[in-house]
Amino acid sequence: MSLQETKQDLLKDLKIDETKRFTSLDAMVQGDTRYLRDLRINVKNTLGSENISPKEAYLLALAVSSNEKNEVLKCSFTDYAKELGASEAEVAEIHACASMLSVNNVLYRFRHFAKHEAYNNMPAGIKMNVMMNPVLGKEFFELVSLAVSAVNGCESCVMSHEASVRNLGTSEARIFDAIRLASVIRGLSAVIH
């Protein structure tokens, strides 16, 4: 049972060239850490989460990869999402959403950190029209926003998107599936990039 096989299978799962070298991944194979097996299982299981459709799962993974600036994973997840019927417009919106959150997660986190009333009273002054009438649908767009905000660690964004997505009728099980997937993809991004 060699970890080299697990590495190759992991890359095969992601449609990444199996001969490609990745420093962290290769070190884990050399040093024989079974974490690699846990990682592959976690990736497969979360991409197949019960309360998220396969297309949604790959779009969510794409959003996290975009947020992580990970070209290798972005390619992989775009391919999968498109195979599962995602349109160009939906893929574009995922990237837009991730970029928008890179903005908002900083801005609103600052307000939250600073706890100085004056900043709350100043207008945000940033265009965020992408959030109106998303082609992904309001619920899924909010779910993606919540997951990316959780990755970026913005407390006020997490709280507001979590409340808004539950207001739209989303179950806690679905929300937690989305967060679990986002966190695992972030871990994946740490070793394949």
Add this chain to the structure above:
Amino acid sequence: MLTVGAKFPEFKKKSVVSIENGKEFQEVSSNDHKSKNEWMVMFWYPKDFTFVCPTEIAEFNKNYEEFRDRDAMLIGASTDSEYVHLAWRKHHDDLSDLKFPLLADTSKSLAEELGILEANEKIAYRATFIVDPEGVIRFVSVNDLSVGRNVKEVLRVLDALQTDELCPCNWQKGQATLNG
């Protein structure tokens, strides 16, 4: 029939591991997985050269990597002899590249001990056992002769048995620490 919590019986049996000349047979025993600190998943089927079986065995084979990544040794088993196993593997395209051993319980002693022999024909029911690294049965399922299994469900159960929340962020007040 042996069930959850019982020790899986000791065994040492012939098995078919390859269709390559000279490399066909290997002994498998109840110690193999324990000595490597691995789990064992043993699935039984009634007879070689029947229709439902190859589909099911091929499905397990397709998921071989999943069992490997979960540190689980996969074994297929029936009461046919190792020679019948070999002939079947050579005869059927879906079975030529099996990555796990097919155990030959020719004397039916193991199936008997497990309590999975069908009364009339004395062939095994479609029983699946998940055994932990200590040799304790942690999951059993048994289907009637004609009902195929869902391999994904076996993996799901294996995950559930193996997943522990070890992260300190999950500790509740008053719980013991990892070492205590």
